[in-house]
Amino acid sequence: DTGSAAAIPINEVDIAYVTPVTIGTPPQTLMLDLDTGSSDLWVFSSLTPSNQVRGQEIYSPTKSSTSKLLSGHTWSIRYGDGSGSRGTVYTDNFTIGGLEVKSQAVQAALEVSSSFTQEQSLDGLVGLGFSALNTVRPSSQLTFFDNARPNLDEEVFTADLKYHATGSYDFGFIDSKKYAGNITYTAVQQSPGYWTHSLSGYSVGSGAFHASQISGISDTGTTLLYLPTAIVTAYYRQVQGAQNSQYYGGYVFPCSSTLPTFTFGIEGARFTIPASYINYTRISPTSTTCYGGLQSSSGLGINIFGDVALKAAFVVFSGTNPPRIGFAIK
Numbered sequence: 001d002t003g004s005a006a007a008i009p010i011n012e013v014d015i016a017y018v019t020p021v022t023i024g025t026p027p028q029t030l031m032l033d034l035d036t037g038s039s040d041l042w043v044f045s046s047l048t049p050s051n052q053v054r055g056q057e058i059y060s061p062t063k064s065s066t067s068k069l070l071s072g073h074t075w076s077i078r079y080g081d082g083s084g085s086r087g088t089v090y091t092d093n094f095t096i097g098g099l100e101v102k103s104q105a106v107q108a109a110l111e112v113s114s115s116f117t118q119e120q121s122l123d124g125l126v127g128l129g130f131s132a133l134n135t136v137r138p139s140s141q142l143t144f145f146d147n148a149r150p151n152l153d154e155e156v157f158t159a160d161l162k163y164h165a166t167g168s169y170d171f172g173f174i175d176s177k178k179y180a181g182n183i184t185y186t187a188v189q190q191s192p193g194y195w196t197h198s199l200s201g202y203s204v205g206s207g208a209f210h211a212s213q214i215s216g217i218s219d220t221g222t223t224l225l226y227l228p229t230a231i232v233t234a235y236y237r238q239v240q241g242a243q244n245s246q247y248y249g250g251y252v253f254p255c256s257s258t259l260p261t262f263t264f265g266i267e268g269a270r271f272t273i274p275a276s277y278i279n280y281t282r283i284s285p286t287s288t289t290c291y292g293g294l295q296s297s298s299g300l301g302i303n304i305f306g307d308v309a310l311k312a313a314f315v316v317f318s319g320t321n322p323p324r325i326g327f328a329i330k
């Protein structure tokens with residue numbers, strides 16, 4: 001089997017991407033954020049208190065003839081930006097882009113934090129990390145990818161995220177029309193459950209390439225690119241008027257600045273992030289100060305290769321044994 005679905009930016013600065021999925025019988029369509037940085041599939045539901053729902057589509061298990069309560073099971077998750085949710089668990093038929101998993105664990109929210117309530121374009125998440133990270137207790141549940149894997153033509157899914165445009169996620173096949181040249185693969189270390197791998201180095205603008213192993217996670221659910229402070233200061237040293245603002249919690253610069261590109265290595269291959277991706281957003285609609293798409297990871301404890309980096313490439317998440325991740329120019 002295979003599947004293919006759209007990855008649609010939820011706002012004009014690509015803060016996140018959502019994908020249409022269907023749950024249950026008859027199918028209920030929700031827009032979910034496919035997130036390789038976590039492994040819970042959770043949705044706004046008919047069980048979510050109405051004062052916590054603001055425009056989101058909800059999953060109603062009682063309206064689905066194929067839903068089953070996974071009795072006695074609960075879940076609770078906290079994300080890196082402090083947001084979180086918790087609830088109960090059903091199994092039901094779940095489809096992404098024509099690829100169906102019967103009795104997928106669907107985690108129905110009984111409570112969501114305010115940032116989820118405020119994000120009306122996001123009806124929940126599909127965790128595509130390793131199932132070891134799933135928070136359902138007493139027995140943890142498998143991700144959509146892990147459930148689908150035995151039926152996939154190839155044990156892969158791919159991410160083709162785009163700058164200010166709709167991209168795609170494919171399951172079970174690698175679409176050679178979506179990239180140019182070869183795919184360069186590198187080893188993934190799957191503990192504790194992220195797609196953890198190394199970059200082989202970086203360069204700023206037309207500067208020399210600095211070879212160094214930089215370990216981090218490729219995370220479709222994180223907006224920006226977070227790297228070690230030394231690399232980030234080297235980058236912003238090239239930007240007139242840039243400063244690391246305590247007030248804004250990161251590097252800001254005059255929106256009129258000319259930014260250099262940023263290149264990262266995967267083994268021997270090189271991927272260049274255009275300057276426009278790093279001129280992330282104005283700090284407020286009328287401001288002439290802009291916030292960078294490359295920020296320091298020092299507060300996170302982990303380097304995160306988020307959407308700003310991933311949208312510069314065609315990325316193959318390979319569930320083979322051992323797992324690996326591939327990058328190609330597009």
Ligand SMILES: CC(C)(C)S(=O)(=O)N[C@@H](Cc1ccccc1)C(=O)N[C@@H](Cc1c[nH]c[nH+]1)C(=O)N[C@@H](CC1CCCCC1)C(O)(O)C(F)(F)C(=O)NCCN1CCOCC1
Binds near residue numbers: 037083135222224
């Ligand atoms: C633009 C921005 C200022 C950087 S943002 O912070 O607002 N962007 C958020 C994403 C977002 C999109 C839309 C609306 C609101 C928030 C962002 O990039 N958050 C990151 C990480 C971060 C921390 N600090 C700065 N950024 C995050 O938490 N990403 C998680 C998914 C998000 C959660 C909020 C909703 C959108 C999806 C994540 O799963 O990718 C993660 F990997 F970072 C994470 O937290 N994974 C949870 C891992 N646990 C480990 C223990 O077992 C359970 C799972």
